[in-house]
Amino acid sequence: MTKIRVGVMFGGRSGEHEVSLASAASVLEGLRGLEGYEVLPIGISPEGRWICRPDALDLLNASAAFRLPGTDDGSAAAAAAAQSDAAQSADPAQAGGLTSAAGALEPRVPEQLDVVFPVVHGPTGEDGVLQGMLETFGIPYVGCGVAASAVCMDKHLTKTVLRGAGLPVVDWMVVRAAEWEAGPEPVLQRLEALGNQVFVKPANMGSSVGISRATDAESLRAGIDEALRYDRLVLVEKGVDAREIEISVLGNDIPEASVPGEIIPERDFYDYRAKYLEDSSRLVIPAELDPGQTAELQSLAVEAFKAVGGSGMARVDFLLDRQSGRIDLNEINTIPGFTSISMYAKLWEASGVSYGELLDRLVRLALERHRNRAGLSVRYTPD
Numbered sequence: 001m002t003k004i005r006v007g008v009m010f011g012g013r014s015g016e017h018e019v020s021l022a023s024a025a026s027v028l029e030g031l032r033g034l035e036g037y038e039v040l041p042i043g044i045s046p047e048g049r050w051i052c053r054p055d056a057l058d059l060l061n062a063s064a065a066f067r068l069p070g071t072d073d074g075s076a077a078a079a080a081a082a083q084s085d086a087a088q089s090a091d092p093a094q095a096g097g098l099t100s101a102a103g104a105l106e107p108r109v110p111e112q113l114d115v116v117f118p119v120v121h122g123p124t125g126e127d128g129v130l131q132g133m134l135e136t137f138g139i140p141y142v143g144c145g146v147a148a149s150a151v152c153m154d155k156h157l158t159k160t161v162l163r164g165a166g167l168p169v170v171d172w173m174v175v176r177a178a179e180w181e182a183g184p185e186p187v188l189q190r191l192e193a194l195g196n197q198v199f200v201k202p203a204n205m206g207s208s209v210g211i212s213r214a215t216d217a218e219s220l221r222a223g224i225d226e227a228l229r230y231d232r233l234v235l236v237e238k239g240v241d242a243r244e245i246e247i248s249v250l251g252n253d254i255p256e257a258s259v260p261g262e263i264i265p266e267r268d269f270y271d272y273r274a275k276y277l278e279d280s281s282r283l284v285i286p287a288e289l290d291p292g293q294t295a296e297l298q299s300l301a302v303e304a305f306k307a308v309g310g311s312g313m314a315r316v317d318f319l320l321d322r323q324s325g326r327i328d329l330n331e332i333n334t335i336p337g338f339t340s341i342s343m344y345a346k347l348w349e350a351s352g353v354s355y356g357e358l359l360d361r362l363v364r365l366a367l368e369r370h371r372n373r374a375g376l377s378v379r380y381t382p383d
Contacts, residue, residue, distance in 0.1 A: 003038040006031055006363060007113040009130070011044040011060050014122030015209040015230055021061055023119040023338035028057065030340070030359045031117070037363075040113065044120060115366050116141040117359075119338050123204055126335045127153035140370035142362045143312040144334040151308050152332040155203045155235045158308070162329050165307040167300065170238050170319060170328045174203065175224055177232040184224070188217055197239030200224055202231035213239070240328070242319035245287055247301040248336075248347040250361065252311045252369050257298035258347040260318075262287035283343065285350045293320070296327060304329055312365050315344045 008031065010024030011017055024041070031039045043056035051059055116139055118130055128150035134141045144152065151157045159169045173194060175187055191198065200223035202210040210230040212223035220236075227234040244265075248258040264282040289297070301316040315336035319328045336344040340355045348358050 001036060003036055004363065004367075005038045005040060005112065005114045007040045007042050007116045009042045009044065009116055009118045009120050009125070010057065011046070012120040012122065012125040013044070013046055013048050014120075014124060015205060016122035017046050017060075019337060020119055020121045020125070021057060023121070023342070024057055026339040026342075026345075026355075027117060027119055027359065030355055031363075034356055034360055042116075044125075048124075113139060115139070115363055115370075117363065117366075118143060119335060121335055121337075122209070123153070127204060140366045142366040144308075144310050144314065145369075148309040148311065149334050152310075152314070152334045153204050154233075155201060155331060156233060158332055159235075161308055162304060165303070167304055167307065168326070168328045170240060170330070172235055172237040175234040175236060177228055177234075180224060180228065180234075184221060187224075188220065191220065191236055194236060194238045199237045199239055200227050201235045201237065202227045202229075203233040203235050205230045240319055241322050242328075243287075243322060244330075245289075245297060245318040245320050246343050246347065247297055247316050247318070248344045248351075249301050249305045249310065249314045249316060250312075250348065250353075250358075250365075252365055252372075255302050255305050255310065257301045258351040258353075259286040260289060260294055260297050261285040261343055261347050261350070263343070283346065285346055293325075293327075300327065300329060304332055308332060310334070311369050312362055313344070315347075 008024055008028050010020045010027075012020055024043075028039055028041060031037050040052065041054060041056040043051040043060045045051065045060060053059075116134055118125060118134075118141060120126065120130055124130065126149060128146040131141060131144070131146045131149050135146060143149070151161055156172070156174050159172055162169050171194060173191060175191075180187055196215060198214050198220065200212050200214055200220065210227045212219070212226055214220035214223045224234055224236075244263040245260050246263065247260050249255050250258070262284040264284060266281055286294075297318060297320075300318070304316050305314055310332070313334070313336070315333045317330040317333065319330050320326075321328075336342060338344065340346075345355050345358060349355065353361070
């Protein structure tokens, strides 16, 4: 039987680099445990260098700023670190057709892979940039296409598209770096319309990087300054007292929704530290909801996925107002955290889809989407 050769891409040049390594470790292990697959690790360093070799994950783990719980303890990675310079300057023929000078790529990968499984979180991996490169090379890949990836990476665009589709979202405003640098006072005055409590977020970042809660002018200033470290566009969102509900979506033209899950953070909100550095937050799967709420959330998740043109997978996050019961769409994550204990996988496990089966279905959805697109005409012949 001919094996499907999967390139698992991970790392990348973003604040979510370490999160990507944790996801990749699980995906690599999961795919290697399935029959019919051959797996090729493809790492991207924080400097943008491509490393295509069996120990790529160890090499990148060795230089990680910190090690996430559940990842390699660093002993194997430390030994591999001495080889990193050689790996980064390896001959393309030996390094899987990839060069690494200044982060450049020699496009010889199409001859070697049947499909790519990207677990590159954040900018340049989740925002359509990587997907566009793979489209150019004609390589099938897991997950959303260029347009959906770009829209969902940008929180402002996501909300704009969802509201345009008639779907409920929390009120928000944006702050651009240039107007903030010109003078914060007019900006702060404009933001008063959102109320005394707001959440401040970089528009193009995930994993809660750079997100803060502001309850007064001082914390709002600090929050905007922090968010501007990661993006030139900042989202300021009206604060609501809400439960955080998440649903996983799987499929192409006919997507399915998982059971809902709830995140109960011990901190003020589910921030980066609560997600990856501490073990105090609780995940309740399935979430304690009545049947009507569950059905509405699942329907909204599928509608949102279709509204942005999603394919393959996404995790759709909701806010459920504790007082009114109002449901608002919060974010759509097109490359969610992908360890076996991440919410996306756990929700499908609770819905009857094991981690290995989930990986297999995602790869086959990627191949299906590629076949369908390949059947479209690329030439126009007038009648």
